[in-house]
Amino acid sequence: MTAKVAILGASGYTGAELVRLIATHEGLEIAALSADRKAGMDMADVFPFLRHLTLPKLQKIDEIDFTGIDLCFCALPHATTQQVVSALPRNLRIVDLSADFRLRDPAAYERWYGQPHAALDLQAEAVYGLTEFYRDEIAKARLVAGTGCNAATGQYALRPLISKGCIDLDDILIDLKAGVSGAGRSLKENLLHAELSGGTHSYSAGGKHRHLGEFDQEFSAIAGRPVLVQFTPHLLPMNRGILATVYVKGDPKVVHETLATAYAAEPFLKVLPFGALPSTRDIAASNYCHIGVTGDRIPGRTVVIAVLDNLTKGSSGQAIQNANLMLGLPETQGLLLAPVFP
Amino acid sequence: MTAKVAILGASGYTGAELVRLIATHEGLEIAALSADRKAGMDMADVFPFLRHLTLPKLQKIDEIDFTGIDLCFCALPHATTQQVVSALPRNLRIVDLSADFRLRDPAAYERWYGQPHAALDLQAEAVYGLTEFYRDEIAKARLVAGTGCNAATGQYALRPLISKGCIDLDDILIDLKAGVSGAGRSLKENLLHAELSGGTHSYSAGGKHRHLGEFDQEFSAIAGRPVLVQFTPHLLPMNRGILATVYVKGDPKVVHETLATAYAAEPFLKVLPFGALPSTRDIAASNYCHIGVTGDRIPGRTVVIAVLDNLTKGSSGQAIQNANLMLGLPETQGLLLAPVFP
Amino acid sequence: MTAKVAILGASGYTGAELVRLIATHEGLEIAALSADRKAGMDMADVFPFLRHLTLPKLQKIDEIDFTGIDLCFCALPHATTQQVVSALPRNLRIVDLSADFRLRDPAAYERWYGQPHAALDLQAEAVYGLTEFYRDEIAKARLVAGTGCNAATGQYALRPLISKGCIDLDDILIDLKAGVSGAGRSLKENLLHAELSGGTHSYSAGGKHRHLGEFDQEFSAIAGRPVLVQFTPHLLPMNRGILATVYVKGDPKVVHETLATAYAAEPFLKVLPFGALPSTRDIAASNYCHIGVTGDRIPGRTVVIAVLDNLTKGSSGQAIQNANLMLGLPETQGLLLAPVFP
Amino acid sequence: MTAKVAILGASGYTGAELVRLIATHEGLEIAALSADRKAGMDMADVFPFLRHLTLPKLQKIDEIDFTGIDLCFCALPHATTQQVVSALPRNLRIVDLSADFRLRDPAAYERWYGQPHAALDLQAEAVYGLTEFYRDEIAKARLVAGTGCNAATGQYALRPLISKGCIDLDDILIDLKAGVSGAGRSLKENLLHAELSGGTHSYSAGGKHRHLGEFDQEFSAIAGRPVLVQFTPHLLPMNRGILATVYVKGDPKVVHETLATAYAAEPFLKVLPFGALPSTRDIAASNYCHIGVTGDRIPGRTVVIAVLDNLTKGSSGQAIQNANLMLGLPETQGLLLAPVFP
Known part of the structure; x- marks a missing residue:
């Protein structure tokens, strides 16, 4: 059984790294990819290193049909993420890779990011995504906030x-x-x-x-x-x-x-x-x-x-590790790739 | 079912690349590793990027018990390879990554490598390992000569x-x-x-x-x-x-x-x-x-x-692709890892 | 005696390379630097590696007083160069580092650069700046067109x-x-x-x-x-x-x-x-x-x-070599710096 | 007037950097170059980036005639330096780039370098070469010990x-x-x-x-x-x-x-x-x-x-700055080359 996932913000490095890792992850299947300015393009034209994969075309977020999608990776820029996630279906599991939901205290958020948080309810709901220290919470969470690398x-x-x-x-x-x-x-x-x-x-x-x-x-x-x-x-x-x-x-x-x-x-x-x-x-x-x-x-x-x-354990690998927990998959699934040297 | 393999010359880059690829190859299991000057050492001390793997200790070639080993990757320097392969059990399947068995014509070998070939019978037996063009021969071969990258x-x-x-x-x-x-x-x-x-x-x-x-x-x-x-x-x-x-x-x-x-x-x-x-x-x-x-x-x-x-499709990936054919495994097994970018 | 020079387009790499070379050139003195979008800034803020030099502030081109300036290096983008050079004083010696005056045939220019040339008289006047093959013409030229690197x-x-x-x-x-x-x-x-x-x-x-x-x-x-x-x-x-x-x-x-x-x-x-x-x-x-x-x-x-x-002999070094000829200075002056290795 | 200098250990990076800097230093002239294992070779064959210079051939140290040489740069490995410098003419000014004479306390030397010092008299004589803080001593010194970078x-x-x-x-x-x-x-x-x-x-x-x-x-x-x-x-x-x-x-x-x-x-x-x-x-x-x-x-x-x-201000540039002081030349002579960027 494979879970269907969407990746929002697939034209950035963390988005591409998610696709790279999921390519050989037997429990996950990519059902949708978004990239606003590059909507309509093939992923192979944005990232030719992914040319060998069969992937959905890039879409705008509001074009995505989230029916049947089990989990959504959100690899969007800071600040816009709050708005996007607010508009997503409330039953959708989300692993966010931005900074938007990392700080539990709204005052701390405002101090470090220079503006008030625009989705306080989501911020309150979010679980901090440092897997090894928040395993149980992550397994039960709907919204996980990936850590800074x-x-x-x-x-x-x-x-x-x-x-x-x-x-x-x-x-x-x-x-x-x-x-x-x-x-x-x-x-x-x-x-x-x-x-x-x-x-x-x-x-x-x-x-x-x-x-x-x-x-x-x-x-x-x-x-x-x-x-x-x-x-x-x-x-x-x-x-x-x-x-x-x-x-x-x-x-x-x-x-x-x-x-x-x-x-x-x-x-x-x-x-x-x-x-x-x-x-x-x-x-x-x-x-x-x-x-x-x-x-x-x-x-x-x-x-x-x-x-x-930073792109793997520091963001996209961590995100998949968290998604595995949230979806009831083995925590290490798809993540045991050996490092590349030299 | 997994096939047991040995890797001779595991302290070089192509040897390490074989280990990297086999680490997530579900049909192959590493049963022995050789490195003459580093015999006795753990692979993790020679290549710390492989630290997470459980691997046999490095041995001298003549310490290896080839009983039960299905296939041997030979990642040794040119020229010494001929001697080493000559001394291996004659029923052992071998994928060689050196230059020693690439040229079918002994005169051509001597011209390009500056010395007469020391294992003419093996040279005659070897199949040239450019997988896509020698599939049938490779599947039936005992000794496959990996190509130059x-x-x-x-x-x-x-x-x-x-x-x-x-x-x-x-x-x-x-x-x-x-x-x-x-x-x-x-x-x-x-x-x-x-x-x-x-x-x-x-x-x-x-x-x-x-x-x-x-x-x-x-x-x-x-x-x-x-x-x-x-x-x-x-x-x-x-x-x-x-x-x-x-x-x-x-x-x-x-x-x-x-x-x-x-x-x-x-x-x-x-x-x-x-x-x-x-x-x-x-x-x-x-x-x-x-x-x-x-x-x-x-x-x-x-x-x-x-x-x-050069290290993957040009040598160690090619070697595994050939080994897959020789062992009756799916040709692409363990080799579908996506490229790494950036 | 030192000649006074201006550098137009000092915020790009070839402009900075001109400053680097002139810094130890005893026959040239920088009298003006232009950079349209960065006008008003110190060169040290655009290129901190030039911090140790005393240099004129960056100006807009039309703010420069060309009185007393013996030669102008023009390191501006292609196409805009034609317009800028057309507006410079007609008695000012110019070494241009753009592509605008390299092709003598207006039809060839239009074919390669996709638009008609806007300063045909200047194009006709320009001498191709490959020093070793156009020495005499360069020494007498008013406008020299630096070659492509x-x-x-x-x-x-x-x-x-x-x-x-x-x-x-x-x-x-x-x-x-x-x-x-x-x-x-x-x-x-x-x-x-x-x-x-x-x-x-x-x-x-x-x-x-x-x-x-x-x-x-x-x-x-x-x-x-x-x-x-x-x-x-x-x-x-x-x-x-x-x-x-x-x-x-x-x-x-x-x-x-x-x-x-x-x-x-x-x-x-x-x-x-x-x-x-x-x-x-x-x-x-x-x-x-x-x-x-x-x-x-x-x-x-x-x-x-x-x-x-490419930045030295391929553009800015070549430009100074040509300027030396045009100003009657020794051709190699300021250009004998040894390569940097490693 | 130019001072004649020798460079011992010209086949290493600091030796080559000395040659690079002296190439445009109008007060210094290279009279001898040593490199034991490469004696007899042209510098251009050891460092082709110096090909444009006319330089003495590489010699063994004991082949060098130090008559008329004003100052000797010593860019030899640690430990051997002590022996070499001990054997040099006692009236020869020396700027040493090794670690051998940096520590005034013999016990400290032995602790950090693992062996007793073999030239205690020279060590006592040496001035620590951090120019800005030892200017007066350096100007009067016969032996200056370049600092660690x-x-x-x-x-x-x-x-x-x-x-x-x-x-x-x-x-x-x-x-x-x-x-x-x-x-x-x-x-x-x-x-x-x-x-x-x-x-x-x-x-x-x-x-x-x-x-x-x-x-x-x-x-x-x-x-x-x-x-x-x-x-x-x-x-x-x-x-x-x-x-x-x-x-x-x-x-x-x-x-x-x-x-x-x-x-x-x-x-x-x-x-x-x-x-x-x-x-x-x-x-x-x-x-x-x-x-x-x-x-x-x-x-x-x-x-x-x-x-x-590290190669310039951290060793060879520092060495020349010290040599300038020792020879009565302007301290900055030959050292005002602008940094190279990009």
């Missing part, structure tokens, strides 16, 4: 440490290195190959990046008190992958043991032997997350490094 | 044109652009990131590349007369992918029609609409080959462009 | 061969590999890092690229009869550099000798020893052009490979 | 802050991102293009990197008490450039003001306006260092980001 990476490194209380909550620093596909298919000069390749820079430094809203919400909820982390992202000349170097104050061996124990049974989260350092190359195009821990020469200081693929 | 790309563009006689056989030119993984894991200065990235150069120009031996053998056999092509490879700052720009003298529409007809039923060979130009990005990490055809402004001249991934 | 590369490989009559004029094929900065700062999806890196494709295949207009004009003029070449460009995942693989029918040694003799005294054109193959890495960010020649295994066929940096 | 980057961000006492000395964290040319021309699998491109990883995490020896020595000397920083380097898929993200506890505006004041008169150190973030792309292939400062959202925490080109 950077937010997921940082949380995999930190959540068990915060919940076990083995680090100083007032001195957590996340220095993050991200590939460029996380910026989407945006036409900006600094994303051109000529300008991005061969160099690196920081952006949104100093606590301005929106994914901080997720860190604040989640870490504070776990700790039962406000937790504010430092977070400085950098853009790297690579397409896929995020590496988060997380600096904490806590005992290195305890930190390692805590993470290894927390994730021992997780199919996609792999804690490396103590001292081993992960590489984004080793999880590219896969749903795996590798985590390494080492001690600093200064006693009591620990470095945790987590890597994942 | 450049040789495969050029042949997909040209074989139907030569067999249908729609191009001038005395004026065929292949200008080829190759990614660096085709050079293997060799430690050479010009393969370092610092020296390879950001630029391009030609190598083996002027008819010196060994894959010419395959072109000569195959094209001459099809034509029933000697056919010598020009072939100039270039190394590009990319890891995977080959693009062959093939210049022929013949009618563009006839050329396109000939290729489209020849490959209409092929699961992995996709001829684009006339005038559309393929990109290596659209077949990365997959077993697909895209072929485009366009006419030049000079009447009677045609440009055929074929792209494939 | 691909057109320059192909001509360096071929002009002496055509003028000496040592190759078959009816069978010349240029397979060209170009870095992405040649496409300028255009915001197009296929120029994004996420889409361009890691792969290659051909564009304008089949005789559609506009630089063919230059090849036709120049080669036919040298030969005294129509010469039509085949020309297929490819886009590579690198920022700077063009490599033209030129296939000719002619004796390899004669071809090499002809080129070596023709360029023996040229400061920027280096013919490698017979058989040596050039790399774009060896001329990056410099005004040098390297040319290699080798014979094919098929007698009478020769491969000539020329490499240059 | 990472060490230089971190120090430019931190020295004035430590000396002015405006940050917490017990909580300094340097997260560093480095291009691959810093690893030299070493033949290692992880430096191959196929393995390095498209991803990132940390190395020597946890306080193991040898450049910590320099940080400890210098920062403690400035502070007059032990200062231990955290330092985690990462390898990025780019050839040139280092970006150091330095996290300090101190007032952002005071930090910015302190750096801006300290470097106001420096020709190569550029402090950006408060809040502006530097990019390695903007200093590539140049001797400039850009420094940005921003405040974190957590009061009292500041992020300082410094970028420089």
Whole structure:
């Protein structure tokens, strides 16, 4: 038995990644694809790498007949998503990949996204989509809010440490290195190959990046008190992958043991032997997350490094993992593809 | 039912690519892995991107018990392969990825590889592994010789044109652009990131590349007369992918029609609409080959462009496609993974 | 003594490259910079890599006072250039980097650029800017039309061969590999890092690229009869550099000798020893052009490979070389910067 | 007047970078080049990008006649340098680019480099080569020890802050991102293009990197008490450039003001306006260092980001800047080349 799914926003990178993963997922079947400005086109003309697949033509959202569709992936831009999802059938299961439903507190949403939320009822209903920590809620949810890709990476490194209380909550620093596909298919000069390749820079430094809203919400909820982390992202000349170097104050061996124990049974989260350092190359195009821990020469200081693929585990793979839960399919179905190297 | 396979030479890129593909191939199971200098190590230590898999430890070849193994992939360096395969059990099915058994004529082998062949009986037995053109022979073969990755790309563009006689056989030119993984894991200065990235150069120009031996053998056999092509490879700052720009003298529409007809039923060979130009990005990490055809402004001249991934369709994917045939499995099993983009 | 120059279109890559080169050119001083949409900005805000220089603010063209300016570099888009240059003072020396004045025949211009030329008098006056072949005319010219970067590369490989009559004029094929900065700062999806890196494709295949207009004009003029070449460009995942693989029918040694003799005294054109193959890495960010020649295994066929940096020798370096001649400065002044490697 | 220089170790990247820079340095002339294993070869055969220069042939060091040579650049591997320099004429001025003479304390040397120092007298004599902070000593020195490239980057961000006492000395964290040319021309699998491109990883995490020896020595000397920083380097898929993200506890505006004041008169150190973030792309292939400062959202925490080109300002450019001082030439001579972008 296969479930029928629709993908809204199929002309972006996360939409295309959903199609790539579903292509060999035996439990899901793509019944509809939307892309407003490219409605009427074949997916093969928008993404020739999908040429070998038989896919429905791209439609406008309001042309889609949702009858018989079991679940809808929503890979639309932030802000427009609220309006679109509000207009969808209320019985339709939705996995949203935008930022619109990640923050439970409307005030926090407004602060980080610069405008009031336009669908407060949906926001209240949405379950935060970090699968390993919200499994039961996700399995029962109608609307799941996919996490930010950077937010997921940082949380995999930190959540068990915060919940076990083995680090100083007032001195957590996340220095993050991200590939460029996380910026989407945006036409900006600094994303051109000529300008991005061969160099690196920081952006949104100093606590301005929106994914901080997720860190604040989640870490504070776990700790039962406000937790504010430092977070400085950098853009790297690579397409896929995020590496988060997380600096904490806590005992290195305890930190390692805590993470290894927390994730021992997780199919996609792999804690490396103590001292081993992960590489984004080793999880590219896969749903795996590798985590390494080492001690600093200064006693009591620990470095945790987590890597994942922003388009897979950081968004579209996570979305399918959540959809599997919502549809009663095996959680790992369609997601066991090995990373691609070199 | 799954067939048990061994992979000899598992510490190179084609060996690792075999493991990557077999990881989600439901008809194959890896029973043994060899890597002489790394014997005793875990595959996860040689290739951390395979860390999530449960795999046998790396062994020396002579430590492997071939009892119960249905098929052996041999991903060893050229020349040593002959000796290794000579010593393997004579009833073992073998898919070889080296150059050792590609050339049927011992004199041609000696000319292109600079030494006499050391296993003439095996060479005589081997079937050339370009799946789409040797299906029946491969299905019955004990020893299949995987093609050169450049040789495969050029042949997909040209074989139907030569067999249908729609191009001038005395004026065929292949200008080829190759990614660096085709050079293997060799430690050479010009393969370092610092020296390879950001630029391009030609190598083996002027008819010196060994894959010419395959072109000569195959094209001459099809034509029933000697056919010598020009072939100039270039190394590009990319890891995977080959693009062959093939210049022929013949009618563009006839050329396109000939290729489209020849490959209409092929699961992995996709001829684009006339005038559309393929990109290596659209077949990365997959077993697909895209072929485009366009006419030049000079009447009677045609440009055929074929792209494939050297590690997949050009070697390890091809090897599995052949193994599927040899083992009576569906030809496409395990090979329908979508390309990875971006 | 230094000459005062203006640069129109300073917010594009060729404009920035002019500033980079003039920064250490002791005979030129930048007196004005234009960039219509960015007028009022500091150059350091448009191109932070030029932050260390003291430069005039960006202006609109009609705000510039051309009194006292000895020469104007015009790095504007095609088509608008005609109008802008028409409105400039008639006594101002101009080196134009656009395509607008490259084709002497108005009909050829209209054919390749899709519209009639709007400044026929200027077109008639313009001298083609391939320095080594138009030195005397350039030294006396008021308006010099910089060549296409691909057109320059192909001509360096071929002009002496055509003028000496040592190759078959009816069978010349240029397979060209170009870095992405040649496409300028255009915001197009296929120029994004996420889409361009890691792969290659051909564009304008089949005789559609506009630089063919230059090849036709120049080669036919040298030969005294129509010469039509085949020309297929490819886009590579690198920022700077063009490599033209030129296939000719002619004796390899004669071809090499002809080129070596023709360029023996040229400061920027280096013919490698017979058989040596050039790399774009060896001329990056410099005004040098390297040319290699080798014979094919098929007698009478020769491969000539020329490499240059599209932004330097292919446009802005060439422009300064021409400006030096026009201003009576040493031709090589400011242009002897060594390539950058790695 | 030009000074005659020798370059020992001319077949590595820093050696080649010295030649590149000296090529347009009007005060220096290359009189001898050494490369032991490549003795007898032309530099153009080792580094074809230098083909246009007239250079002495590569020699073994003991073949060089140092008579008349004013200064010797030593770009040899660590450890062998001590022996080589010990055997050089005692009146010869030397700028060393290795790590051998950077640490004044023999015990510190032995701890970080794993063996006792073999030339203690030279080590005692050597002046640390961070030009802006040791100008007077360098001008009078016979032997100058070039700094580590990472060490230089971190120090430019931190020295004035430590000396002015405006940050917490017990909580300094340097997260560093480095291009691959810093690893030299070493033949290692992880430096191959196929393995390095498209991803990132940390190395020597946890306080193991040898450049910590320099940080400890210098920062403690400035502070007059032990200062231990955290330092985690990462390898990025780019050839040139280092970006150091330095996290300090101190007032952002005071930090910015302190750096801006300290470097106001420096020709190569550029402090950006408060809040502006530097990019390695903007200093590539140049001797400039850009420094940005921003405040974190957590009061009292500041992020300082410094970028420089490891081969230029981080080693060979620094070496020439020091040589200029030692030879009585203008400090900036030959070093004002603009960065290369894109």
